[in-house]
Structure formats: C-alpha cells, structure tokens
Amino acid sequence: MAFDRRLLIYINWPLLGLTCILFFCGVLNLYSASGFRLEDGMSVAPYYQKQLIWGLMGMFGMLFVMLFDYRHLRTMAWPLFWVTCIMLLAVFFMGKTIYGARRWLDLGFMNFQPSEMAKICILIIGARILARERESLGFTRLAYVVGVGLIPAGMVIRQPDLGSGLSILMILGGMILYHGMTPRVFKTLLITIPAMLPLSWFFLHDYQKQRILTFLDPTKDPLGAGYHIIQSEIAIGSGRFWGKGFLAGTQSQLRFLPEKHTDFAVAVFGEEWGFAGTMILLTLFCVFLYQMVVIARDAKDMFGSYLAAGVFFYFFWQILINMGMVLGLMPVVGIPLPFISYGGSATLVNFFLIGLVLNVSMRRFLFKQ
C-alpha cells in the first residue's frame, strides 16, 4: 500500500505537539521533585529518567497505533471485549495478589494489569455500540449500553479496584452523555443518581469513608491524608504569582509528600512555577482536551467520533479528579495526572490513546473527496 501523503497533512499536529509539551513538562517536574538531590547520601531512584524511557516507549507505541486504520478496531471490538473479560476472569483464578488486591496477571516477563486494558476496551466497544445508535438513548438502549460496561467494571471492582472500575463506568458514562439521551431518561437520571449517592456510602470500605471524612475536615486526620491536603495547599499557595523557580521549590516542605512524584506532582509544579505556571499548564490541558473535541467533530465516521469522545473522557476525568484532589477540592484518591505524574504503564496507555485519536484525525479525509 502506497503511503498517502495526506495522512501526514491531516494529523492533528496541535494535539501531538501539546502531548509532547505536557510530557516534557512532566519530566522536568519529576526532575525537580526527585532527581537531583541525593537524599541521605543514598541515591534516590531518578524517576525522571525512568519516565523518559517509558515516554519514549510510549511514543513508539503511539506511532505504531497510528499506522493501521483505526476502523479495523470496529470489527475487532467485540472479540477484544470478550478477550478482556476472559483476562479479568483469569485474574480471579490465577491473578497475582499484591497489597491484598488481585489485579495482576503474571506474564512471566512482566505483571500485566487487565483493568488497564479494560479502560481502553470500554471506549472501543462503547464507540462501536453508540456509533450505531441513531436515536437518543431511551431506557432500554441505555440499560443495554450500561449493562455491557458493567461486565468488566463489576469484575474490576471485585478485584478490588474501585478506582479503575469507576473509571470504566465514568468513561462510558461520558460517552453516553456525548451521544445524548431522551429528555425523559435525562430527567430521571438527574433525580435518581444524586438520590442514590448517599446509599453508596454503605458500600464503601472504611478507609474510603475515612478519606471522604478527612476531606470534609482535614484536621481530623492530621497524620495521614489530611496532612497531605494541608501541605499540598501550602506548597501550591506559597508559589504565589511567579513561583519559586525551577528546582527552588524542593525545600523541605515538599519532601514530606510521599506521592510528590505521582499523585501530588502538580503541587511541586505549582510551588515552583506559581500562578503563571499553573495557569499555563491548565490552559495546555484545556487546549489538549479541545483538540479531541475537534477530532470528534471532524471525524468522518461515527465510530471515530465516538472513539475521540471516549479518549476525551479518559483524560478529562483524570485531570478533573487529580487536580481536584491536589487543590483540596476533592477527597484524596489515587488518580495520576496524565503526563505529569510518574507512572510507567499509565504513560504507555496515555500515548497509546493519543495515537488512537491522531489515527482518527489523520484518516478523516478518506470519506471526503
């Protein structure tokens, strides 16, 4: 197959550029958060180096994903879905237990977490199903779509991994919102879901309840999460308008944060780059998200459009929850900030999904002229 030069022209270059900028911001931030100082005379793992390696691998993955036509995924959607479900099932029987949760499959050379795959899979199957729906969803169709999502989500929650399970449902939920539903369904959900929330309290683990209570009153748990919230706010706040400057924020007050390179990475950023920096970062993220809206809008088949919407929500929820947590607007839950927080498999998945939407964008000409 001859390579069509239009493929290159139609690539959403802003998104690709933003992704790279965000990723390198993240590496720079990690360098500041952990890399340069030899604590206690013992070398601390240079997270930024590892992150750089993961990132390069992710970029290769991204290029690979861009090569083949995304529309093949549509045919593969159901087989992919069932394979994922079988792997989730396998986790129950031969999963590896780490920290009391059975989430991993031992592939010999690495530990594989099928719940990550389930997140990708849900946006593909969601795109496939929703793209064929011509009408806004009524109760029956909604029940069908949600039902499909509940299969993997339920298994993930049982692992137990409430965070990933809810992410799956939230991504699917976002896609449903994108597709639209009948006014009746919408009104009903608007009333019932908030009404159900207090009920879910009884299904939470004690530690999860504790986190919510801590969020409501950080002074209640001054040793644990509350301490983090307080210190995170101090770190960000003390950056003021211009920040303390690169590498200058790694004063003692940040080193208390055990998750400063992962979940609380943005606190480091806020301290060093100030309001000016955080506003730029926030803007970058918003433009980054907006590019996916553009891709969803311009995609020339519904499947591609819904894929883009799914990826949008994948990133949107993470940004919302992580920043909300670090800025003290939400309870502390372990959700990383895309491209900014340290994390190997997360970085791979992020690049993979960007590759997917870039794929959609570069093939949008195929239906037009």
Place this chain on the structure above:
Amino acid sequence: MTHMFDNGNRQPPKAGLLLLQIFILGLFCVFALRLWYLQIHRGEEYAVKARENQLRQEPVFAPRGLILDRNGELLAVNEPAYALGLVREDCKDIKATLAQVAHWTGVPVAELQQRFAKGRKRVKPFEALILIPDLSFDQMAVIEANRLHWPGLDIRVRPRRHYKYGTLMAHILGYVSEANEAEMEKDPKLALGDEVGKQGLELMLERALRGSKGRRQFEVDVNGRKLDERVLRSPRAGQELALSIDLHLQQLIMDWLEGEAGAVVVMDADTGQLHALVSSPSFDSNAFSSGLSPEQWATLRDDPMHPLQNRAIQSVYPPGSVFKLCVAGAGLSYNMVDPRETVFCNGALKLGRHVFRCWRRGGHGKVNFERALVESCDVYFYKLGKKLGVDRMSTFANACGYGVRTGIRLPHEKSGNIATREWKRRRFGERWQGGDDLNMAIGQGFTLVSPLQVARFVAAMVNGGKLLKPQLLKDDKVELLGRVPLNKDQLAMIRKAMHNTVAGAHGTARRLRTKGVDVGGKTGTAQVVRLTDELKKLKDKDIPYKYRDHAWMCAYAEKGDRRYAIAALVEHGLHGGSGAGPVVKAVIEYLFNGVTLKRPERK
C-alpha cells in the same frame, strides 16, 4: 471498501460536542479560580507558612505506670532521660552527621548506620529518629554545644524507667529495654528507642503499664524555635500498679539470703497474695533500661550463681522431706493410713537387694502417722509409698498443685515434675520399679518442685484445702484453682503434725517457735547427688559446696485472722532446719511482731 465502514451521513452529535466544550470550560474556570484563590488571594499567607513556619508533629511520650508496694512505697518510677534524635529532612549530610555522632558518643558508626537504616522506615517525615535513647550528661553537653553546626540533630527529653530498688525487685518487676525489631513489627505503636517490658511484670502487664503516646503539632521558625504549639492528642500515662509485695519484708529476706543461692515465698494463705517473692542472688533491673553492653550481658549470663534465674518459680528442686506432707495426704485421702497404726523403724528398709536408709541411723522405733511427720521418719514413708504406689502418689501430688504451673503472672514459670510410669518409660525407656516408689515417697528421685508450689501447698493445708492462684497485685481477686482432695479432719491431722514439728520436743523445726503465734512447719533436705561414703564421713563444712544438700523449710504461721504460708529453699544449705529455718523464723517475727531479726554475722 469504504462502504463497509460507512454508517450513513450522520453527523457527530451537536449537543454532545457542545457538552464537551462546556466541560472543558467548566474545568478551566473551577481550577483557575481555585488556583487564583490559593496562589494569589491566600498566597502571601501560605508563603509565610512555607518559608518560615513548618508544621511539624512529634510524639509526646507517656510515662510508664508507677509501681508501688503494698504499703504505697514507690518501686518503679520514671525519670527524664535525654535521647539524641535525628530529623533526616533537616540533615544536610547523613553520613557525616552519623560519623560525628559516633565520634561524640563512642557508638560505632556501623551501629548508627544500621539504626538509621532500620529506623527510617518507621519514622514519619520530619519526626526525629532516635539514634541514642540515653545520652550521658557529658555526651549531652558536647552535643548541645555543637548542635548548631549539625542541623537535624535534636535532643529530646523522654521518660526512662528507674527502679528504686533495682536488685531487690528485679525478679518480680523484670525490666524494660529498647524494643527490638520483632516487637516493633508486632506492635505498630512502638517506635525505635521506645522501651518495652522484657521480663517479669513489666512484660506481663506491658499493655496496662505502657499508656499511650500523645502527639503535638508545632511550627518551627527559621531559627528552629518552636512556635504555636498545639497538642493534638494528650498522652495517657500508664496505669499505676500496687503490688501485694511488702518491700520491707522483701528486703529483710534478701538480707538474710545474701551470699546464698535460694528463694523464699511468703503467701497470704487465704487470698493467695504474695507478700514476698525473693530469689537470690539477684541483678539490677536498672542496668537494662539504659542498655546493657555485650560484656555486661555476658557477665550476667555466665555467672555461676545464675542471678537471672528466678529461683522461686523458674527453678525446681527435689523437695526432700517437705514432700512427705503430700504423701501423708495421699495416704489419708486414699484411706490407706490408719493414724493410730504404728510402723517400726530400725533405721533401714530392705527392698530386694537394696537397702533404703532412714536419715536417723539408729532408727525411730515405733512411729505412728504424726510422729513420722514430726520426726520425718523415712522408713514410715518408704512403707507408705510402697503401699500407695506411684499412680496414687502422682495423682494426689498433681491435685496438690505439684507438677503443674501455679499460674502466677510472671513469665517462664516451671511446672516441676511429678513422675508417672509413662513418664519414666518415655524419659528413660525404663519400667517403674519398687525402689522408685520408695524414693518418691521421701521427695527424692524424679520429683521436682518449685518453692512457689510448696508455699501454695502449705497454704492449702491451712485454708481448708483451697489451691489458690498466687497473686502479685494488691487488687487481684482471690482465684480458686482447685481443691486438695482432703476433708477437714484429714487437713487438721496434717496441720497438727506440722504444728508439733515446731512445738514438739522432737520436732525438726523447733527453731520456728514464736510466742503468741501458731506456727507449723516441715523441714526438708534434698540430696543433690548421692554422697559417696567418703564424702559422708566429712563434716558438713568440709563437703564441697556443689555436693551439699539443698535445705528446705516450709511453714504456716497464724495469729488471729491472719495466716501465711512460707516456703524457703537454700541451695546447698545442708539441713532444712539450720539452713532454711532461720530466715523463715525472721519472716514470722516480722509478720507478727514487727521485729526485724538481723542475720548473725558469718565468717
């Protein structure tokens, strides 16, 4: 080909696209506002907090519960000790700092590094890791003078256990010492450098004694001064404990046993409360709180007199004639003794080819039940033992609390040994023989008892047969663990024999006579080895120490509504009456007349 993917001319949902843009806008607005609020609106305030003030927390140590004697005399208290802590976040160069600390204190660098490596996992950020739990005054002075050059080092005042009578109470109170890795693993509340009970009551009552640490939060300015301290949680001191032990009695007995190895137990016969529990020689509990050097430890461990051994409960000895009280009881219980019946003692009993001798060479002549006990006639008991046999004797001895633990609240209590046929077969692969019965009947052979068991048995003889749990705390309730299977009359017979052992003209415990007090007793001489004929010819003082017999004396003393059971054992003290009797006499004088008899000077 393309039609395969075509799904008509549908456009992406307009409302959906709008919704996504609204979401982005919402995200931007909420976080921009929040960032503005944190970084601009309150930025100044946070900057001040971050730059000059550092929120920190540290534990507030809880003092360990005080321990008092029955009269309210303080035994275990807490005094301030100075600990050297290291806050690793403040420390510029850990390696150099540890080297400096090693230089100041003489603690090897490797040990400090090990402590640091172990401790860092257990210490919260900005909390001091205790490097040295107990600084000497000189060390502290040096460190205090140089501390400014070594940021991160921090001297903390913390309570340290002090025993006012370290040696006297060591076997009861035990000691505390730094928590080790395993203990910290088990109990997350323990931090490096914390002291925990390791022996005695300190160990057994650790939970009550420890209390719980508090926590305070404070802010530190750039000069390291603490500002604006706030107590998050107040420490709760450990529970105060009053022992049933009488400090002065304990001291009196300890003085009497000085230079000897032995044990004395004084028990309230009706409640089981121990008024004294002495094991000699002893060691100093205080040596452990400040950390024992390996040499000090080796000295204690290898001391031939075994000062760490609590002889009252952890050592078991052949009871000798003291056991005859139990065998006599078995005879009565099984109706195999007629108190009026007499046995002729000519000084020996032949069994097969063996000759079993009475301690009185010439024999006692005609002896009845009471006289056999009063004069401790061996031949009478050989015959009784033969008649009873091992099964009855061991069953009855068990019922009297021998061969089983008393349940005293101290660690590592020994149960002693009451032999059975099965036991001998398992232990030696041999059958039980007639001679074993005879040996058992006079408290020799395989029988081993602890002084505490003897005291409890004596208490049962005078309190109506109740086997009580020995109690060490004043507030402990009476705990009845069992009953000796003897009726009132049978108990009275034994008690009368004990009484006459003291009051009678030929009794072996005549030295216990005390005016106005009803005292009864039984002596015992326990063979350590079967003496060779050569040694037998020697005078007592010429027999090598390690071959000398152990001396036993057990007694009850009663006046009005107060009754006590006393057991004394002096290792290698030769004869019960002379070796262990005087200390028992001194105890009785103290208990009832308030007189403190001093031990006569010995050469």
